[in-house]
Amino acid sequence: MAVSTNASEPIRFAYWVPNVSGGLVISKIPQRTSWDADYNRRLAQIAEAAGFDYALTQIRFTAGYGAEYQHESVAFSHALLAATSRLKVIAAILPGPWNPTLAAKQVATIAELTGGRIAVNIVSGWFSGEFRAIGEPWLDHDERYRRSEEFIRSLRGIWTQDNFSFRGDFYRYTNYTLKPKPSAGLPEIFQGGSSRAARDMAARVSDWYFTNGNTPENIRAQVDDIQAKARENGHAVKVGVNAFVIARDTEAEARAVLQEIIDNADPEAVKAFGHEVKNAGKASPEGEGNWAKSSFEDLVQYNDGFKTNLIGTPDQIAERIVALKDVGVDLALLAFLHFQEEVQYFGEQVIPRVRALEAARERRAEAA
Numbered sequence: 001m002a003v004s005t006n007a008s009e010p011i012r013f014a015y016w017v018p019n020v021s022g023g024l025v026i027s028k029i030p031q032r033t034s035w036d037a038d039y040n041r042r043l044a045q046i047a048e049a050a051g052f053d054y055a056l057t058q059i060r061f062t063a064g065y066g067a068e069y070q071h072e073s074v075a076f077s078h079a080l081l082a083a084t085s086r087l088k089v090i091a092a093i094l095p096g097p098w099n100p101t102l103a104a105k106q107v108a109t110i111a112e113l114t115g116g117r118i119a120v121n122i123v124s125g126w127f128s129g130e131f132r133a134i135g136e137p138w139l140d141h142d143e144r145y146r147r148s149e150e151f152i153r154s155l156r157g158i159w160t161q162d163n164f165s166f167r168g169d170f171y172r173y174t175n176y177t178l179k180p181k182p183s184a185g186l187p188e189i190f191q192g193g194s195s196r197a198a199r200d201m202a203a204r205v206s207d208w209y210f211t212n213g214n215t216p217e218n219i220r221a222q223v224d225d226i227q228a229k230a231r232e233n234g235h236a237v238k239v240g241v242n243a244f245v246i247a248r249d250t251e252a253e254a255r256a257v258l259q260e261i262i263d264n265a266d267p268e269a270v271k272a273f274g275h276e277v278k279n280a281g282k283a284s285p286e287g288e289g290n291w292a293k294s295s296f297e298d299l300v301q302y303n304d305g306f307k308t309n310l311i312g313t314p315d316q317i318a319e320r321i322v323a324l325k326d327v328g329v330d331l332a333l334l335a336f337l338h339f340q341e342e343v344q345y346f347g348e349q350v351i352p353r354v355r356a357l358e359a360a361r362e363r364r365a366e367a368a
């Protein structure tokens, strides 16, 4: 049984910030999306007006599969916050290059400057070549999550306690008091990954669990698993799911765009990416990971976003979003081909339909 803790809450919308070159698909299809600052500031304003709650930045230090240029996530998040007034921006943070001391201080300062609109996404790493290139040790799969969990416990401790002390294997604090602490509420802590280690960490310490795109049935299995464990731990966690949206006036048009993206895929880059991510997951004790079952076509969108099937007309997409909500999803994390135009279209055509479906369900539930 899905644990739908979210029935009366509107589903939230986030978009992937294209702060990395090449857009969100590994394809040579022409894209009007740009990774530059001006494009992204305008996009954030469009998204906020369109009804998006969050923007998620990416952290990448080097890429061997396209995505050749990257802006750093925390600095970039601040730029987007400065250009908007309601949108929350989630800064991706990678333990290793960051330690919790610096992250806690940086994020507390940005929270102060922006009325508490910054959040963090603690990522655990999947690209061994990147770690080697920057001289960071490449830990085993579950060791990466053990470090991420200590990172999150340290962040929370620093943000909430005076004289914070912590004895971990990766981080240590002795009577540390951060001044000032975040005053406009604690920054929310998101986390990505779907291996056993990722889920268990979410069920213990994260506010939000992000997972790759998938069918409602497969998402339901993950949600049930995580929520059962979270309940055992007395912890509350919400779930966000990735999807690549192709919303067009007709389903045929939307499907044709998907086909064009796949037909123009860069095979070498897709294979190189697939090799890295599958290897990273194979190193987990269960021998799987986020991308264990991803086909070539799935991998053309970095986080299996086609699998969620938000591809069709606004009505079809709205219904599928509500179906995700029914299996316990709290947030849809969305990527687009031409971000500015399509985020606007999504705000005009899809979000109102989702809200109408949610309202109709609420009325039915009250009547029952």
Ligand SMILES: Cc1cc2nc3c(=O)[nH]c(=O)nc-3n(C[C@H](O)[C@H](O)[C@H](O)COP(=O)(O)O)c2cc1C
Residues within 6 Å of the ligand: 057, 058, 059, 060, 092, 094, 122, 123, 124, 125, 126, 191, 192, 193, 194, 195, 196, 197, 198, 210, 211, 212, 242, 280, 281, 284, 288, 289, 290, 291, 303, 333
């Ligand atoms: C929504 C989402 C966003 C992510 N963002 C980043 C990122 O910006 N940089 C990064 O190196 N990894 C990122 N990751 C990768 C995860 O931190 C993790 O390493 C990966 O999903 C493999 O996890 P698994 O082996 O637990 O399945 C992201 C994952 C998800 C699901």
